[in-house]
Amino acid sequence: MSLIACTIRLGLISALALAATPAWSQPENLPAPVEALVDQGLTVHERFEAPDGLTGYAASAQGQPVAIYVTESGQHAIVGNLVDAEGNNLSSKPLDEFVKGPQNAAVWQRLEDSHWILDGSSDAPRTVYVFTDPNCPYCKRFWDAARPWIEAGDVQLHHIMVGVLKSDSPAKAATLLGADDPVAAFTAHNRGDEVAPSAQPADIEQQVQDNNTLMRELGLRGTPAIVYRQDGKLDVAQGMPDEEKMRAVMGSPCP
Structure with missing residues (x-):
């Protein structure tokens, strides 16, 4: 097994990063x-x-950030975090700046470019993305x-x-996306109105399929x-x- 394969533990956020690197x-x-x-794939x-005398390299493997330190001779490399005498992780800042930050921005852009229905004011300071199935209680x-x-105007979903x-579910999702007023239709649905699936243009049906694909590629289940963003990270x-x-999702205690 390669060194890279041994060092990778791909979690959910890493799957998000991998899908939008x-x-x-x-x-x-x-x-x-x-x-x-x-x-080897890094x-x-x-x-x-x-x-x-070390030279650092911010890298990633399958979306997982990896720090590499090369000796002064250039003939040897150490893979892992560098720690100082106080136990501070000196690898965190460059990995956040050069790997995680751009990955997070790419994920957020994919979410923004997906097909969604606004819940709340578009002027609300906090944005949260929710993969929502019309049949999900x-x-x-x-x-x-x-x-x-x-x-309270604090969050837009x-x-x-x-x-x-x-x-x-796909037909119901397409019906909501294709409604004359998707926001009103989605609100009525959540207040108890049943969604009566109706035939939608092909582009609307494709929007649902694209959303399904995005959810799957981001490694999300259910x-x-x-x-959401927390402390600048996803x-x-x-x-x-x-x-x-x-409270973490919404970014504050309940108003």
Whole structure:
């Protein structure tokens, strides 16, 4: 097994990053040990300064950030975090700047470019993306629990409509997306109105399929699947959040 394969534990956020990793311009003239790691599948994002004659490289493998430190001779490399005498992780900052930050931005852009229904004011300062199936009872519970933040104007939810739970879910999702007033139709649905599936133009049906594909590529399972920012980083909640998780998703205590 290669060194890279041994160091990777691909979690949910890594799956998000992998699905939206932008094209990188790899630094030129890489030392031989780093080139060997590139041949194993590693992607080098940027070179950075490191102490004691080391040269650092911010890299990733299958979406997972990896730090590499090359010795002064250029003939040997160490893969892993560099720690100082106080136990501070010196690898965190360059990995956040050169790997995680661009990955998070790419994921967020894919979510923004998906097909969603706005819930709340477009001027609300906090945006949260929710993969929502019309047949999901927990999606309705989340919609209801979010009312205080929505009504206070603190949060806007972007409901990415998917059809994954039942055979008629895609048709119901397409009906909501294709409604004359999707916001009103979605609100009525969450207040108890049944969605009567109706034939929609091919482009609307494709929007649901595109959303389904995005959900799958991001490694999300089940609804609601919620993607939000916390401390400048992306986080995920799957299923109906408990009270503590709800505060994290919404970014504040209940108004």
